[in-house]
Amino acid sequence: MxxxxxxxxxxxxxxxxxxxxxxxxxxxxxxxxxxxxxxxxxxxxxxxxxxxxxxxxxxxxxxxxxxxxxxxxxxxxPVCPEVIDDLRAHRERLTQAIEELLASRDLLDAVLEAAPLELTR
Amino acid sequence: MxxxxxxxxxxxxxxxxxxxxxxxxxxxxxxxxxxxxxxxxxxxxxxxxxxxxxxxxxxxxxxxxxxxxxxxxxxxxPVCPEVIDDLRAHRERLTQAIEELLASRDLLDAVLEAAPLELTR
DNA sequence: CTAAGCTCTGACATCCATGTCAGAGTCAAA
DNA sequence: TTTGACTCTGACATGGATGTCAGAGCTTAG
The missing domain is CATH 1.10.1660.10 (Multidrug-efflux Transporter Regulator; Chain: A; Domain 2)
Structure with a gap:
């Protein structure tokens, strides 16, 4: 095409x-x-x-x-090992960011749960 | 500081x-x-x-x-209704960011899985 | 008090991923 | 065959993150 x-x-x-x-x-x-x-x-x-x-x-x-x-x-x-290492490093960074955001969201959830019921809709 | x-x-x-x-x-x-x-x-x-x-x-x-x-x-x-709404909106943004990063990581995983075994260590 | 070392703002520079445009050639439907 | 849509290359422009520098104003050790 x-x-x-x-x-x-x-x-x-x-x-x-x-x-x-x-x-x-x-x-x-x-x-x-x-x-x-x-x-x-x-x-x-x-x-x-x-x-x-x-x-x-x-x-x-x-x-x-x-x-x-x-x-x-x-x-x-063929893929050279250092590329693989790079990818693993990047994966690690992604994982860190994900965990960071997940933790933040959990916290937010806790706050939202603690909110007075009458405000929950 | x-x-x-x-x-x-x-x-x-x-x-x-x-x-x-x-x-x-x-x-x-x-x-x-x-x-x-x-x-x-x-x-x-x-x-x-x-x-x-x-x-x-x-x-x-x-x-x-x-x-x-x-x-x-x-x-x-402070838990007034608009704050709650704000928090929900923030949660939504967090969720979006998380999902994007998860998708990215999955893709990376797919690449890593395709890598020749002898390079896996 | 003074000199050395910080910090401030603002400007200009660079790298990368993108966007946009111009001028010229190609393709295809009527 | 003509015309409109498509494509080519090359150049210039933009936006985001980052680097660097200049000139002027702080801070602090001696």
Whole structure:
């Protein structure tokens, strides 16, 4: 498919699809005209990219990480240990943030529970 | 304490402490001289801010989320209906942030699971 | 009191992810 | 074949987090 359709199907600005390619996250084929030609699977890849970005990873890290995901797709891709370590570190940070927010929410719940009943609705 | 000490104790650039204040994440008192005067508790607050930032939250989101954390400080929360509503709204924001981070972590887990076994340690 | 070291504000700079636009070429339906 | 929609590249702009610097005003040890 061409870039317009991929953009429509993912909700991601064409400009960004080109940018992701430039950053090594996507590598569509090219028609003789020069038009980019994307695989069906790129739809899912783009969504993954977006999720990883919103998780706080940068494009460079994502570039090293996407091939791992592709392992699942059946291709063999060697991944160096330090990347794995990076990912684990990032996972750790996410976990900390999650726990922090969970604790905050529990506290909030306690306060809300302590609120006079007549205010609860 | 003044900004230099807070910076030293948290490892966060003074420039950023001023920026966080500007974004409504910190609001130190001011000495007559105009110098910022931070609470002891701000050390922990700054660390929290950094953790949340590295988890991919932006300062605006953090600003909506930090007040919940501040309940923890043991302050009495005046319980009028609008406060209750505020708290519920805060809880909602917390829940959203938590869910986003959980989704991010799940994705990361999927990537890590796909990593070659020999690299798992 | 003075010098050294802090702090203040405000401006400018940088990096990354995005947005937007212009000018030129391509595709496809009428 | 023409026209409108699509795509290409490249450049410039923006927004958020961060770094850096200048000039001026505090603070405090000596």
């Amino acid at each position: 061409r870039i317009g359709e991929l953009s429509r199907r993912t909700g991601v600005h064409e400009r960004l699809l080109r940018y992701y390619e430039q950053q090594g996250l996507l590598y569509p084929e090219r028609a003789p005209s020069g038009y980019r030609s994307y695989q069906e699977s790129d739809v899912e890849t783009v969504r993954r990219i977006r999720r990883l970005l919103s998780a706080g990873l940068n494009t460079e890290t994502i570039a090293t990480v996407l091939p791992c995901v592709r392992v699942k797709a059946g291709n063999l891709v | 003044r900004i230099g000490e807070l910076s030293r104790r948290t490892g966060v650039h003074e420039r950023l402490l001023r920026y966080y204040e500007q974004q409504g994440l910190l609001y130190p008192e001011r000495a007559p001289s105009g110098y910022r005067s931070y609470q002891e508790s701000d050390v922990e607050t700054v660390r929290r801010i950094r953790r949340l930032l590295s988890a991919g939250l932006n300062t605006e989101t953090i600003a909506t989320v930090l007040p919940c954390v501040r309940v923890k400080a043991g302050n009495l929360v």
